Amino acid sequence: MSQLEIKNLHVSIDGREILKGLDLTVKQGEIHAIMGPNGTGKSTLAYTLMGHPAYTVTEGEIWFKGQNLLELEADERSRQGLFLAFQYPVAIPGVTVANFLRTAINARRRAADPEDKGVPIPEFRKMLKDQMDLLKMESSFAGRYLNDGFSGGEKKRAEILQMAILKPEIAILDETDSGLDIDALRIVSDGVNALAGPDLGVLVITHYQRLLNYIKPHFVHVMLDGRIVESGGPDLALHLEEHGYEWVREKYEETNGQLSQ
């Protein structure tokens, strides 16, 4: 069984430390949620896990399927089975959704077998159509330029579509609920739930509890100031919804204060 294991992770961007010793393990089949106020490093964690070059790991380790993830480029991490649904997916003008997805599938196939001729077109079309139907996407969507002029909801659906096609073992959803109305949120969540199961581990990063009404986590973690400071079951999310983050902050500062004494 695949697992993503993060140990004492310290990450800086432009010389400023954002993650300050984060520990977390996500196993295939589990759904974890990371919650926390803005500016605590949630997106930094997502980008670092995927290997964005702007984020420098200064200390700690990330292991995935027995491999040191820090030694792998972003494309290798993806082919190993890691996926990031971006908070702000970038537009790629001139490249259609279909062309992009076919290239991504073929990259996987060629990595496994350099002689591979690529996915047969009819097989690809069927796969794409099936997944798009599940996400209630018009078939014309496949011919549009990737994320170019997409609405917020379309971008997020396109992220989930990619996840469905690429079949990761661990998926990180970075603020996938942001910018979605309730209908879009439901469609996106249904998409994630349809993919969730024993073969998929999910790490949901969210600011609001709202998304967790649709995607039910097994574990909830609270992140503050670059660390996970509180972990629990689904109840923790509800508690945060009711009481906010202030009590966690107070508790954390108290502990921190004791530690520094």
Added chain:
Amino acid sequence: MEEKPKIVISRTRRPAGTPQDFAFSAEAIPAGGVLEDYRRRAWEAFRSLPLPTPAEEAWRRTDLRGLPAASLRLPLPDAWRDLPPVPAHLLRPLTADQHGGQVILLPGGSRVELDPALVARGVVFTDLRTAERDYPELVARMAGQTVRVEEGKFAALAGAFGQNGVLLYVPKGLTIDRPLHSVLWGPGGGLAHLSHILVWVDDGASVTYVHEAASPDEADSLHAGLLEVRVGEAASLKFVELQSWGRGVWNFSHERIQVGRAGNLDWIFGAVGSRLTKNFSELDLAGEGATGRMSGFYFADGTQHLDHDTQQNHLAPHTTSDLLFKGALKGRSRSVWQGMIYVAPGAQKTDGYQANRNLVLSEEARADSIPGLEILADDVRCTHGATVGKLEQEPLFYLKSRGIPLPEAERLMVEGFFDPIMQRIPFDGVRERFQQAIHQKMSLD
């Protein structure tokens, strides 16, 4: 694309070097025939015009000092027999399943095929030699009518010595369904290939014509070409022009297509070869309601230098032109695009558009993009845009995060960059050819 508008205005002028001149003599001019006077005039112009230097505005960014003009030879009759043959892929149809006709121009020779059904309907599609002999009136009515030999040293050179050429005439009202195809194959280091192409799509006629020029990678050689095209009243021409000259070729051409009243031109242009290219492509919208679209694709790598000068001349009212040239550059290559929209006095209600977009893929490559407008009428709509950009990092990371290795991610983005050009090309075969060029150039280091 991370793009910023770029207009280069450079006032520095290099001191004019002294490029050596050609050593051709008047004895090499084909004697007799209907073009005798024309060739004599061209020879006079050739003798009186110096080789262009960067002191001339049009040549400011393209330096000919390395051109070994004096050592170039004209191919002898049947020279092709001892030279590499035309590769099969150049002879395949690009725009349909089958050709209506094909002309292959070789050093010192040619091969011609034309569907007998088209011959019976009065279509002429043949090499220039044959045309001079069999259709002297047509040749006389076309040569020198659209491009003047005095326009430049290389126009005069091609006019005087043009050993190789094509004549295409489509009679009034005739629509040709199957495309016509010509290939100019120019093997042989040290040779000067001179071509002269004449096209007349008569009133109400319609045709697709593809012309390709290519050669193997060899030592220095030269191509100078003239292209004179007339699209008659309410006539329609789709013209595809592709150059994949070898890396040793110094390539020069003067091209002008004149479109008559309510005529329509779709001009597609691809350039991936040559050592150095200087190409003048002009569109004359000469009759009221004429429309012309120019779509250019170029990709330079290594030390290639591609210089395209385009001109959209609105000479009559209610004319429409639409130019989009897109280019990518790798290695230490250089491109120049200099475009001008000219609107003549009285050419009211015209609509002119020009855009040039460049993608620079290496630190050492450079693209100059110089749009221009000269408008002498007061009720017109003319717009232009020019950009030079690089590949952005965020989209590359996004593609990589989906498992696509960097080289492929870059290729995908370059293809995306060119997609607006591909969308304008109504031929799968031509699009595939461009895709192959992208593939090839992107995988070279």
